[in-house]
Amino acid sequence: MDLFRQRDTEVRKKLVIIGSGSQGRMIRNVIENYDLGFCVWGFLDEQYESVFFEDGMKRGPVSLAESLYQDENISFIIAIGDPENKFEVAESLGFQEERYATIIHPYAYVDPSTHVGYGVYVSANATVMHQGMIGNHTFILAGATLEYETRVADCVLIAANTTISGNVAIQNQVFIGAGSVITQGKKIGSHTIIAANATVLKDVPDYSIAIGTPAEVRVKSSEKSAVNKLVKSTTKTNVVREEQ
Numbered sequence: 001m002d003l004f005r006q007r008d009t010e011v012r013k014k015l016v017i018i019g020s021g022s023q024g025r026m027i028r029n030v031i032e033n034y035d036l037g038f039c040v041w042g043f044l045d046e047q048y049e050s051v052f053f054e055d056g057m058k059r060g061p062v063s064l065a066e067s068l069y070q071d072e073n074i075s076f077i078i079a080i081g082d083p084e085n086k087f088e089v090a091e092s093l094g095f096q097e098e099r100y101a102t103i104i105h106p107y108a109y110v111d112p113s114t115h116v117g118y119g120v121y122v123s124a125n126a127t128v129m130h131q132g133m134i135g136n137h138t139f140i141l142a143g144a145t146l147e148y149e150t151r152v153a154d155c156v157l158i159a160a161n162t163t164i165s166g167n168v169a170i171q172n173q174v175f176i177g178a179g180s181v182i183t184q185g186k187k188i189g190s191h192t193i194i195a196a197n198a199t200v201l202k203d204v205p206d207y208s209i210a211i212g213t214p215a216e217v218r219v220k221s222s223e224k225s226a227v228n229k230l231v232k233s234t235t236k237t238n239v240v241r242e243e244q
Contacts, residue, residue, distance in 0.1 A: 016075070017042070018045070018089060027077060042059055076095065104121075105122060111128060128140065130149070141178075149166055151169045156170055156175075189204055189207070191206055193209045
């Protein structure tokens with residue numbers, strides 16, 4: 001998509017933020033402080049049962065999105081931290097990709113040769129280098145670095161101050177914790193969690209958790225809230241050992 005179009009105030013649109021937690025408040029802050037071609041309509045969240053005003057914002061249930069979708073001057077962004085929850089919301093809505101806003105913070109750098117999908121957010125001081133790909137609904141938070149030819153699929157959260165070396169492939173619905181490092185040429189499987197401050201020196205298979213320096217790979221819990229409970233007790237997980 002055209003990243004420069006977000007700065008064209010002539011095409012300013014109303015932005016509906018799906019998710020009113022920290023991710024949603026982060027998006028609101030950026031839109032209200034910089035001229036990126038959007039104004040915030042309000043928040044939709046599963047915790048709300050009806051439409052109301054709070055803190056100067058409209059708020060309502062996610063089910064309201066379908067009626068708002070009829071207004072072509074409204075764009076959406078899903079600001080939910082858990083990649084699996086984000087994927088489920090996107091699937092349930094079934095909106096066309098073009099209706100999702102992509103927001104690049106003015107103090108972020110995204111190389112023009114990198115393909116950026118829809119519903120993406122790149123935060124302040126993040127760097128995305130050349131010949132890469134950022135999939136739909138992926139968030140790259142403050143200070144993260146994605147080096148050359150890194151390919152990130154859909155519904156990935158890359159937390160603050162992460163370093164992803166060149167030619168890394170990250171599959172769908174992955175959570176990469178703050179301060180982690182993924183070394184050059186590695187493959188990160190889908191539905192995977194990279195714990196905060198982990199250093200990944202080997203490929204990580206699907207449905208895994210990588211913890212520590214160097215990272216040790218463990219079987220991910222089947223619980224839906226695994227990201228929010230990120231390895232509070234590693235003794236209850238099974239180590240995935242490589243075949244000799």
